[in-house]
Amino acid sequence: MTIEGDQNVPVLWRLRDDAELGFWFLADAAAVDYGVGEHLEVVYHLYSDRHPSWLRVRARVDRSNPHLPTITGLWEGATFHEREMYDMMGIVFDGNRDLRRIFMSPDYRSFPQRKDFLLPDDASDSPAAGVNPLERPETWDLARLEGER
Amino acid sequence: MTTEPQIRDPLEIERSEEARLRTAAGLPPVARSGEFAGFESVGLPDRPPQTDREREVYTLDEGEMLVNMGPQHPATHGVMRLVIKVRGEIVVDIDPVLGYLHRGIEKLCENATYTTVMTYVDPMDYLSAMHNEHAPAIAFEKLYGIKAPRRAEYIRALVVELNRVFSHGLMMGFQALDMGGLTPILMSFINRDEVVDLLSAISGQRMLFNFFRVGGVNFDVNDEFISRLSTWRAGVLKNVEMNERILTDNEIFRGRTIGMGVLSGKEAISLGVTGPSLRASGVPFDVRKAHPYCIYPELEFDVITQPGGDVYSRYLQRVAELKQSIHLIDQIVDKMPHGPVQAQVPGIIRPRPGRAYAAVESPRGLYSVYAISDGGPNPYRFRMRDPSFISLQAIPKLMPGRLIADTMAVMASFDPVMGGVDK
Amino acid sequence: MSVDLLLGVGRFVLATTLLLLMTVPTAFIVIQMEIKVIAQMQLRYGPNRIGPWGMFQSTIHGFKFLAKEDHMPDQADRATFTLAPWMVYMAAAMSMLVIPFAPGVIAADFNIGIVYFFAVIGLSVVGLLIAGWASYNKYSLLGGLRSAAQMVSYEIPLTLSVVGVVVLGGTLNFRELIAWQQAHGWMLLWQPIGLGIFYIASLAEINRTPFDMVEADSELVAGPFTEYSGMRFGFFFFAEYVALFIMSGIMTALFFGGWLAPWPFPAQLDGFAGTIYGLFWFFLKSYLFVFVAVWLRATLPRVRVDQLMGMAWKVLLPLAMLNLIATAGVVVWLNL
Numbered sequence: 001m002t003i004e005g006d007q008n009v010p011v012l013w014r015l016r017d018d019a020e021l022g023f024w025f026l027a028d029a030a031a032v033d034y035g036v037g038e039h040l041e042v043v044y045h046l047y048s049d050r051h052p053s054w055l056r057v058r059a060r061v062d063r064s065n066p067h068l069p070t071i072t073g074l075w076e077g078a079t080f081h082e083r084e085m086y087d088m089m090g091i092v093f094d095g096n097r098d099l100r101r102i103f104m105s106p107d108y109r110s111f112p113q114r115k116d117f118l119l120p121d122d123a124s125d126s127p128a129a130g131v132n133p134l135e136r137p138e139t140w141d142l143a144r145l146e147g148e149r
Numbered sequence: 150m151t152t153e154p155q156i157r158d159p160l161e162i163e164r165s166e167e168a169r170l171r172t173a174a175g176l177p178p179v180a181r182s183g184e185f186a187g188f189e190s191v192g193l194p195d196r197p198p199q200t201d202r203e204r205e206v207y208t209l210d211e212g213e214m215l216v217n218m219g220p221q222h223p224a225t226h227g228v229m230r231l232v233i234k235v236r237g238e239i240v241v242d243i244d245p246v247l248g249y250l251h252r253g254i255e256k257l258c259e260n261a262t263y264t265t266v267m268t269y270v271d272p273m274d275y276l277s278a279m280h281n282e283h284a285p286a287i288a289f290e291k292l293y294g295i296k297a298p299r300r301a302e303y304i305r306a307l308v309v310e311l312n313r314v315f316s317h318g319l320m321m322g323f324q325a326l327d328m329g330g331l332t333p334i335l336m337s338f339i340n341r342d343e344v345v346d347l348l349s350a351i352s353g354q355r356m357l358f359n360f361f362r363v364g365g366v367n368f369d370v371n372d373e374f375i376s377r378l379s380t381w382r383a384g385v386l387k388n389v390e391m392n393e394r395i396l397t398d399n400e401i402f403r404g405r406t407i408g409m410g411v412l413s414g415k416e417a418i419s420l421g422v423t424g425p426s427l428r429a430s431g432v433p434f435d436v437r438k439a440h441p442y443c444i445y446p447e448l449e450f451d452v453i454t455q456p457g458g459d460v461y462s463r464y465l466q467r468v469a470e471l472k473q474s475i476h477l478i479d480q481i482v483d484k485m486p487h488g489p490v491q492a493q494v495p496g497i498i499r500p501r502p503g504r505a506y507a508a509v510e511s512p513r514g515l516y517s518v519y520a521i522s523d524g525g526p527n528p529y530r531f532r533m534r535d536p537s538f539i540s541l542q543a544i545p546k547l548m549p550g551r552l553i554a555d556t557m558a559v560m561a562s563f564d565p566v567m568g569g570v571d572k
Numbered sequence: 573m574s575v576d577l578l579l580g581v582g583r584f585v586l587a588t589t590l591l592l593l594m595t596v597p598t599a600f601i602v603i604q605m606e607i608k609v610i611a612q613m614q615l616r617y618g619p620n621r622i623g624p625w626g627m628f629q630s631t632i633h634g635f636k637f638l639a640k641e642d643h644m645p646d647q648a649d650r651a652t653f654t655l656a657p658w659m660v661y662m663a664a665a666m667s668m669l670v671i672p673f674a675p676g677v678i679a680a681d682f683n684i685g686i687v688y689f690f691a692v693i694g695l696s697v698v699g700l701l702i703a704g705w706a707s708y709n710k711y712s713l714l715g716g717l718r719s720a721a722q723m724v725s726y727e728i729p730l731t732l733s734v735v736g737v738v739v740l741g742g743t744l745n746f747r748e749l750i751a752w753q754q755a756h757g758w759m760l761l762w763q764p765i766g767l768g769i770f771y772i773a774s775l776a777e778i779n780r781t782p783f784d785m786v787e788a789d790s791e792l793v794a795g796p797f798t799e800y801s802g803m804r805f806g807f808f809f810f811a812e813y814v815a816l817f818i819m820s821g822i823m824t825a826l827f828f829g830g831w832l833a834p835w836p837f838p839a840q841l842d843g844f845a846g847t848i849y850g851l852f853w854f855f856l857k858s859y860l861f862v863f864v865a866v867w868l869r870a871t872l873p874r875v876r877v878d879q880l881m882g883m884a885w886k887v888l889l890p891l892a893m894l895n896l897i898a899t900a901g902v903v904v905w906l907n908l
Contacts, residue, residue, distance in 0.1 A: 025418060025434065027508060028534040030519050043519065045506055053440060054506055076546075077421025077539050084538075088255075098202035103248035103571060106199065113256055214710070238877065329781060329874025335614040401782055401873050554785065554876050 008042070008059045009069045015046060015055070016074060023048040023055055029071070029081035031089040033115045040066055040091060061091055070096040088113035206244040212236050218556070220249050226323075226560065227567025231544075238552050243545040247538075250571035258531040263289050263363055263498045266531065271357035274535060274569030276319060279305075279312040279348075280511035281569075282361035284518040284533070287442055287507035289363040292500040292522045300488040301365035302444045304351075307481045308360065309443075309509075310474045311348060314385070315341040316512035317425075317471040320564040321392050324464055327557040328405055336392045343381055343388075350374055363498055365491030375482060382478065389471060397468070406460040410547045410559035413458055420546065421539040424514025426563050429466035430458035436510040443509075448480050460562040467512075467564070497526045513537050513564055535572065537565035587679035591668045595661075596634070598817050599810035603630035605859070606813075606866045613870040637806030645708050645799050652706035657800065657807035659699030664814040667692045671821045672746040674831045674850030675840060685746045686738060689822060690731050693777070696815070697723045700786075703808070704796035715795025718877060719786035723777055725884040730773035732892035733766040736899040737826050750830035754839050758829040765895045767827045769888055771861075774819040776880065778812060781869040785877050820861035821854070828857050 015023040023046035032041045044057040061068055070093040071078045082093040083102040090111035093099055101108060110117060198204040209215065218231040228249035234242040254273060258266045266285055271278045283305060290297060297305070315337075322337030345355050351368055352360035360367050396402050412422065414432045427434055433452040437445040453469045455462040500522045508517035514536025523529040540563045547559055607629060611618025619626035644653055670685040672678045682688050697720050704716015737759055738744055741752040753759055760767050776783040786795045797808050824830060831850030832839045841849045875883070 026421060027515060028506075028517050028519060028532070030530075030532040030534070032521060032530045032532075045508075045517070045519065047434075047439065049439075054508070056504070056506060075421060076419045077542050080539055080542050081421075098200050100199045100203060101248075103251040105248070112253060117256075216711070325873055329784070330872060331610065332614050332870050335616065339615060395871060396873075399873070401875050404879055405873070405876050552876065552878065554874075 008044070008057070009071060009074070011057065012044065012046075012071055012074055015057070020050070021048060022050055026071075026075045026078060027054060029078055029085065031085040031091055031113070033089060033113065036116050037063075039063055040089060042068055042085065042091060044071075066091045067094055068092070069094055072096055087111070090114065203244070206232065206234060206242050209234070210236075213241060216553070226565055227570075229541075229565075229567050229570065231556065233548075233553065233556065235553060240548045240551050240553060240556060243548050243556070245541055245544060247541075247571055250567050252572065254572050255531055255533065259527055259529065261528075262526050263500075263528065264496075266528065267361055268357070268359050270533065271359060272568055273533065273572060274511060274513065274516070274537065274566045275356060276566050277312050277316045277511045277513065277516075278356065278358050279308045279360065280509050280516055281533075282358065283309055283443075284507050284509045284516050285520065285531070286361040286363060287509070288505045288518040288520040289498070289500065289528075291505035291507060292503055292520060293363060293494070293498055294500070295364055295492050295494065297365045297492055298489045299444070299486050300369075301490045301492075303481055303485045304366050304370055304490060305361065306444050306448070307370070307478060307485075308348060308351060308358075308366075310477045310481065311344050313474045313512050314471055314478070315344040316564075317467040317474070318389065318392070320467050320512075320561070321396065321464065323564070324406075324460075324558070324561045325396055325402070327561040328402065330395065330402070333392045333395050336388060336395075340385065340388045340392075343385070347374070347378060347381060350377065362491055362494075364494040365489070367491070369490045370485075378478075378482060382475065385475060386472070389468070393468060396464070403461060405555075405558055406464065406562070407457075409460045409551070409555055410562060411457070411459045412543060412547060416546065417458075417543070420543050422514065422543050422563075423536050423539070424510065424512065425466045425470055426463050426514065426540060426543075428453060429455040429462040431456055436508050436515055440508065442507065444481075447484065448477055450477055460558055463562040470512075499524060499526055511536060513566065513569070514540060516569075533572065535569035537563070537567075537569045538572075541565055541570060584680070588669070591679055592665055595665050595668065595814045596810065599813045600630045600634060602813040602817050602862055603633065605862060606869070609863060609866045610870040613867070634806065634810075637803050637809070640802035642802035642804060647708045648799065649706045649708070652702050653799075654804070656699050656703035656706060657804045657811075659702065660696045661807045661811045661814075663692055663695035663699060664811045664818060666695070667818055668814075670746060671818065672750060672825050672830045673821075673854050674847045675747075677847060677851065678747060681747055682745065684744045686734060686744045686749075686826075690727070690734070693815075694727060696811070697727075700796050703800070707796070707799040709799055712796050712798045715786060715798070719779065719796060722779070722783065722786065722877075722880060722884075725881055726773045726776040726783075726888070729769050729884060729888035729892040730777055732889070732896055733763075733769040733773065734826060736763050736766045736892075736896050739896070739899050739903055746825050746830070750825065750832060753829045754832055758827065758832070760827045763827065763895070763899065765891065766899075767823075769892050769895065770823060770827070773884075773888060774823065775865060775868070776884065778815040778819055780816065780865055782872040782875045783880055785874060785880065816862055816865055817858060820858040820865070823861055824854060824857040830854060 012023075012026075015021050025047040026044060027047050028043075028045040030043045030045075032043060034041065040061040040063055042059045042061060044059070046055045046057065048055070059068065066089075068091055070082060072082065072093075072095070079096065079098055080102065082096050083099060085091050086093065086096075086099050087101040087103055088111060100106060104112065198207055207215070213234055213236045216233045216235050218233060220228040220230050222229075230246040230249070232244040232246060233240055234244075252272075254269050258269050261269055266289075267282050270281045270285055273281050286297075286305075318337045318340040319334075322334030325333035348358060349355045351370060351374065352358040353368070354360075412420075412426070412430050414427075414430045417427045417430045418432060422430075423434065423436075431454050433454050435452045436442075437450075438452050450473055453466065453473060455466045455469075457465075502522055502524045504519070504521050506517065506519045508515055510516075515534070516536055517534045519530070519532040519534070520528050521530040543563060544556075544560060548556055551559070604627065608618045608626065619629040622628045622632050644650065667689050669680040670678065670682060670689050680688075700723070701716050701720045704712045704714075704719070707713070737749070740759070740762055741749045743749055743752065749759075756762070779786045797805060800808060829839075831854045833849070833853045840846060
């Protein structure tokens with residue numbers, strides 16, 4: 001089932017509370033990146049006693065404006081899911097009280113699971129860069145080595 | 150070590166994508182700082198809190214203090230930092246800080262062939278490595294459109310239940326160890342050692358098994374193994390009972406676990422807690438019965454639940470499930486058919502483009518894999534949902550009002566494994 | 573200077589030197605027992621490489637402590653930081669002065685031996701408090717305060733249970749108490765409840781499992797001993813095990829007849845053979861109780877701090893008082 005991003009809360013609410021549908025359990029909330037020019041997607045998997053298989057709800061999110069309402073009002077356990085999706089994919093969940101990075105350090109500056117992710121050069125990017133003198137080439141005393149040759 | 154840190158604002162977020170996103174969201178890029186004392190007392194550089202919840206945790210009232218249960222625990226579970234806000238001895242709030250064991254497995258798997266993925270997912274939840282492999286195997290088989298042969302399915306169920314036996318056994322030991330009892334953990338390790346000997350006879354490895362393949366399992370099981378299994382089976386209940394005798398009726402153990410960390414069924418569902426912790430709160434949700442996979446429809450077992458919801462119930466639940474797993478192993482060995490153990494698949498699998506979702510019941514809960522294939526030899530997106538990760542959210546909900554010493558007891562009752570939490 | 577005085581002083585100096593020398597091997601033996609006994613109870617070997625059956629493992633531990641770097645936190649108070657381990661160790665060593673090892677083998681045969689013993693045991697509380705405070709570490713401070721609270725609370729049932737013994741025996745002198753037990757039967761038959769209270773309170777007093785919240789995961793660090801390393805920590809470590817032996821020894825003296833042999837054997841012999849005989853029985857009984865304490869450590873999980881304090885004040889204290897009243901009543905009634 002595919003829906004537009006900003007409708008995820010009403011749809012999931014209906015799915016959860018409707019007596020016939022009764023999808024009371026959120027099994028998984030994942031994020032997918034479809035490529036550099038393409039959209040992102042948030043995928044929810046739900047469980048219901050009355051249906052023989054899991055329900056997959058795909059919510060499409062624009063890459064240029066990756067916002068989505070939070071579903072923590074429906075399932076509190078979605079907090080960590082959404083934190084992970086924010087941390088890894090950069091999807092911002094409006095209304096989530098605790099939207100900060102969960103795996104990477106709080107000052108990390110890009111989103112690792114995106115398809116256009118480039119591994120930053122740690123030596124120059126992190127705040128600890130250049131602290132150790134060996135990492136700063138200007139401190140190397142090459143004259144000392146010259147004499148030994 | 151007194152190196153002078155580079156004076157660069159670690160949150161140079163004005164120019165970063167993150168800041169753009171936050172401002173576009175209406176979230177402040179840098180939150181206002183109130184009477185906020187937090188980060189320095191737990192050894193972090195001082196910075197304003199980023200979110201509401203962070204501000205809530207790190208703002209100290211009169212008489213409160215932030216204590217770091219640091220990444221290196223004296224006991225269990227792996228590397229996780231719990232920042233506990235205490236007033237004297239009483240816990241007011243907890244903030245788990247994760248990511249110390251993050252290895253980027255999901256991203257790594259996007260560059261690995263479908264078979265190599267099995268080696269990558271093993272060290273996630275390393276105490277239940279077979280389950281870690283089971284879910285991707287099912288998901289990839291769905292993508293590829295094949296089914297594993299029946300004997301392979303039976304062997305899969307056998308090793309998975311063996312894994313569950315020793316994982317629950319270890320939880321018993323860890324629960325006691327976190328509360329100071331030194332002996333049950335050694336009994337649990339004796340149990341684990343015996344099971345791991347069996348599993349290494351099948352798969353060649355003691356902990357990270359690399360046993361499942363898309364389309365079956367890697368090695369077959371022979372008669373000698375079955376006889377070793379029956380020898381083991383004869384002795385295992387005695388070992389478990391030895392542990393039980395030390396713990397289940399022990400006054401001190403009961404006094405510290407009964408009524409502690411009570412999680413109601415509704416709360417558990419809302420928090421996403423699954424597995425034995427959920428069933429100990431009375432909710433009969435077991436993936437093996439809910440959406441059966443593998444050969445579980447052919448095995449006879451009930452879904453066990455406990456009425457409590459406290460630490461003691463979770464302990465009893467795991468002991469009961471341990472015995473249930475032994476019963477299941479008996480049934481599997483009785484019913485195992487003959488046949489091939491691996492379907493004919495090429496060396497490098499290229500499934501058709503599609504999406505698949507597979508969930509298994511790991512000793513910690515619902516472990517699921519969502520895989521997207523684009524037709525190439527590597528998965529396009531490989532997502533794992535780890536149960537320990539989600540269960541950790543219950544800890545800040547359960548702990549306020551309790552003593553610090555109870556934190557370890559409650560955490561051990563959820564049996565998280567940091568490899569799975571941090572992926 | 574009279575010869576008597578010189579002899580007395582010389583005897584005292586000799587006795588105290590011997591005792592101090594005795595504390596360290598005692599600690600070694602108790603630690604070795606703990607390592608091996610717990611290992612056997614956990615179905616494993618324990619250390620078995622150093623010496624036959626791993627006998628010298630704890631000796632090596634002792635030398636390891638000597639060899640470690642001895643550092644101190646920058647902002648810790650030097651004098652008190654150094655003083656704390658000495659106080660704890662001295663409390664243990666001084667209390668050994670009154671333990672009745674064998675007939676004629678008591679370092680100081682005070683007429684108020686029991687009072688002296690309990691007075692000196694209290695010094696270790698001060699030592700722990702100082703250790704926690706001087707470390708300039710909030711976790712140590714909290715751990716020290718908590719351990720002081722625990723020890724002080726359990727001192728009361730401890731002493732009250734012994735008062736029952738004293739009322740029955742009519743004396744505060746250890747030697748005379750043992751003589752009373754020889755005449756009237758071992759005290760455990762007269763004061764079973766007192767024995768129970770004494771044992772539990774003594775375990776809590778020396779911070780043994782199941783009452784070892786102080787040193788186990790108190791705030792997830794080692795409580796008041798966090799900042800100590802090397803021989804300073806060695807003092808604390810050895811003092812704990814010596815205190816275990818001392819408590820077992822006192823319990824033997826108070827409740828189990830000290831150096832007296834049990835029923836089928838003759839209670840006491842004379843002369844030098846009598847001394848050896850008494851020593852043998854005393855050490856046998858003391859180490860038996862040490863074994864029981866180690867057994868408890870292997871088996872039981874820890875009691876939580878509030879449950880621990882609750883037990884001291886709400887259970888043990890009333891029980892001890894009732895025991896005392898009952899004992900006094902029986903003594904008056906029987907005109908003992």
